[in-house]
Amino acid sequence: MLLDQPVVDIGAVVRVEIEDAVAASMLAQQSGVMAGNVIVVDDDGIVTQSADADDISLQGEALHSSIVIAKDQLRHKGAGAGVMVGPREGACNPLSILGVSACLSPRRSMLLAAMQRMRIKELLAAETPPGEVRVQGWVRTRRDSKTFSFLEVNDGSSLASLQVIYDASIEGYAANLPHLHTGSSVDVSGVVVRSQGKGQNWELQVRSLAVLGAAPETYPLQKKRHTREFLREIAHLRPRTNLFGAVFRVRSRLSFAIHRFFQERGFVHVHTPIITASDCEGAGEMFRVTTLEGQAFTAPEAETRDFFGKRTFLTVSGQLEGETFACAFSNIYTFGPTFRAENSNTARHAAEFWMIEPEMAFCDLTGDMEVAESLIQFLIRDALDHCTEDLAFCNEFVDQGLLERLRLIAGRPFSRISYTDAVEILLRSGKTFEYPVVWGQHLQTEHERYLSEEHCRGPVTIYDYPASIKPFYMRQNEDGKTVAAMDLLVPGIGEIIGGSQREERLDRLSQAMHSQGLREEDYWWYTDLRRYGTVPHAGFGLGFERLVMMVTGVENIRDVIPFPRTPRNAEF
RNA sequence: UCCGGCAUAGCUCAGCGGUAGAGCGGGUGGCUGUUAACCACUAGGUCGUAGGUUCGAAUCCUACUGCCGGAGCCA
Known part of the structure; x- marks a missing residue:
């Protein structure tokens, strides 16, 4: 679907949270996204411009305060729209642009909300594959292969985590990967398939993945055994x-x-x-x-x-x-x-x-x-x-x-x-x-x-x-x-x-x-x-x-x- | 509160008078349907705090603080 209409109405309020810095332009290049819908927001998150652009690299000065939504991603399964947020101030050299945020545009929130979340406990207990599902949780560990990554996602519903297969061909993979540390929160949609590996019946093939909140390397919990004494000092985690x-x-x-x-x-x-x-x-x-x-x-x-x-x-x-x-x-x-x-x-x-x-x-x-x-x-x-x-x-x-x-x-x-x-x-x-x-x-x-x-x-x-x-x-x-x-x-x-x-x-x-x-x-x-x-x-x-x-x-x-x-x- | 032990890298620990170490975790690169993955390289520390002994203290002594184990009080 090609968007002729503005993505977001002028005057709408967009929630923009820039927490993690990644080069926005690099994401665009790696994803092969050269055309998209650009909305420009002011410091209060109010949309001041909204337009369809053929080449986002031409947006230049505007990018520092814009949200770029790739057309391809809006087309992709309806639920996989990626959102890129440029910093709201600072220099505008594409290579120094910070802040590809995991925040959701109103449209994307709407699309994702349309698919109901399934708790991992129910999913793992399913007798027959539940088809296309959406899960939300925290990454316990990640293992990378050349063309895809294994994520263990846990949502607290059970001891067991869900093995998630994140293929490198999925939109946003390269940009999300550096954020997918132990502790990061994710919102994943995909298809449940029988697992090829040992240790679990079902696994999830990602169709769309959003990092809701990255956990940087300072996250105290490691994927190894900790003493109870240490864990008492981080009782919140x-x-x-x-x-x-x-x-x-x-x-x-x-x-x-x-x-x-x-x-x-x-x-x-x-x-x-x-x-x-x-x-x-x-x-x-x-x-x-x-x-x-x-x-x-x-x-x-x-x-x-x-x-x-x-x-x-x-x-x-x-x-x-x-x-x-x-x-x-x-x-x-x-x-x-x-x-x-x-x-x-x-x-x-x-x-x-x-x-x-x-x-x-x-x-x-x-x-x-x-x-x-x-x-x-x-x-x-x-x-x-x-x-x-x-x-x-x-x-x-x-x-x-x-x-x-x-x-x-x-x-x-x-x-x-x-x-x-x-x-x-x-x-x-x-x-x-x-x-x-x-x-x-x-x-x-x-x-x-x-x-x-x-x-x-x-x-x-x-x-x-x-x-x-x-x-x-x-x-x-x-x-x-x-x-x-x-x-x-x-x-x-x-x-x-x-x-x-x-x-x-x-x-x-x-x-x-x-x-x-x-x-x-x-x-x-x-x-x-x-x-x-x-x-x-x-x-x-x-x-x-x-x-x-x-x-x-x-x-x-x-x-x-x-x-x-x-x-x-x-x-x- | 009493008795005993401990405090060194983000975590777990070794070092116990003579230039600060390992494994894991992090970063970089490689490899692989992996599952605490694997291989290589790399960054990272006023050795709990304050005094003292000594030519020299992470190491010995004293005090303090915190934590752990046991006891008392109890559930």
Whole structure:
């Protein structure tokens, strides 16, 4: 089709972004383009001239501020129009002209938009060739042959990339090639054909390719293995790697599966507050929330003049609020961020993390343990079913025993041992521990590891802990020494769930609060639950990141949170 | 916060008292339906910061900063 009409109306606004410099005239020569439509734009991108030209090399002075659209390319498949943009200022020597930009003309945008994008995951899974398609994504790697290039394009829909065959005869090849580094974003249209090479069923034969954004050689991600430590320093780019792609797709799926588990069982999702005045006793140091500054902050009675009129913090748990809703809806769950201001420097702790906290009325500790165990098994099975490719990758590159372990956990009942029996087992183990095993003391990490990794060789729930080492709200057992608490321990991770039956008897609760030095009036609304229609109830907290660690095998919590917050680290 | 380790090219590391090195990545050229492609050439570094010891320090000592591993706190 020959264009007799101006390409673009005078006065139209064209978005022009010159980011990458290439000689415009060289592209024209290499492409054999000697005739085209030239539009001239001013600095605001408004079209001031629009004309059909027989020889663009004659445009001379005008080229420095023009967009040149080759006629051939407009004819080519309708979708392959190339756009060249000259710099908007500077000298006009054709050989020094900079800026062949990958920006799209309105016409080209329109033409490309007409073809619907296909996600690479669907494309690769196709039974029969989908014909002509359009994909958009980022170049993972490029391999050049004499007459064509292989591009691996990934759009995040799956671990696998699409192999794209870019033939040198395609318009724009020579100009685009220097921009097609690892990390560049591309918009590709072409035909899906059966691959001649090994490693993939389908590949894409390019008919038209546009570089949306080039990634110059300073792009930090190379097509090789990087350490997790380095990738943490470029947390904004690491989701583009295989491992973090897999981890965050699994994380997303697990998040969905958690809602599925509870929603299918009639639990009501509750958004508990993030700013709170109450300390869920025993949950650690809290971040203070305040609008006070300078001297006002340290002044006596400062909190009465603060935003909320009292001292407030970022929540460490939604449990207390969750209990109030459980005492209305029977079964509820929360799923949200929680915060701990502990100076923890370990692979398992973060200052900001996500927690799932179900709370069930008319439920005792046994029921609590049953829900906790079936939740873990449900989540593992869901991930095995829906994240097969990503977990296979983790199994190969993170932890070679991962899949075997996950199947084991999902497939058989968990062990259950009372705290008192656990102490006996540890004492009779014949092991020498760094910390002595004493009834009434916390189980140390080394003790928990022995129980789950050696004694049970799988997940184990420890229950009925000494009252002296647990918070006030846990239900006192009849032995007068223990409370109805439980911890679910997983090999390699440690405690993944901590929960309890709550003390529903007002007198016992008051007594526990006094003996732990708490002012009952600060918790008046919490104790009200025991005053008005109290019921036995129980719940637990599941650390979401620890779950993701368990399912992916990734051993550091900083690598399963998109932008981890740990002491001295909140860059992104 | 405590204990231990580490800090050298864009990345991963070697060098451990005497002129700063390799592989990968980048650039250039070649070759090939390749798939962490391959071959050749090439560019690239105040050896974390500040002191000290020494004729001489990347190397030995001290402090600081950051990171990593373990512990505690917990999820």
